[in-house]
Amino acid sequence: MDMTGWREEAEMSLDARERALSVIDLGKQLPIVTGYSLCPGGMVRVYSRGYTEVTFARIAALTGAREAM
Numbered sequence: 001m002d003m004t005g006w007r008e009e010a011e012m013s014l015d016a017r018e019r020a021l022s023v024i025d026l027g028k029q030l031p032i033v034t035g036y037s038l039c040p041g042g043m044v045r046v047y048s049r050g051y052t053e054v055t056f057a058r059i060a061a062l063t064g065a066r067e068a069m
Helices: 016-023 044-048 051-061
Strands: none
Touching: 016 051, 044 051
């Protein structure tokens, strides 16, 4: 899944971008997601963390993962 937003004309929030995961059956598919996720204001500035770790942690939380490594 491309979360970079590099081809998008309109700015999307990180929450809206992550909603794309809701159409994936995680019991049957394993999504490959870009570590960089575009978000208004810049993720490092908004969360004071790097792109990959924030994207990874948010996806783990959204999907109800038992563990994230």
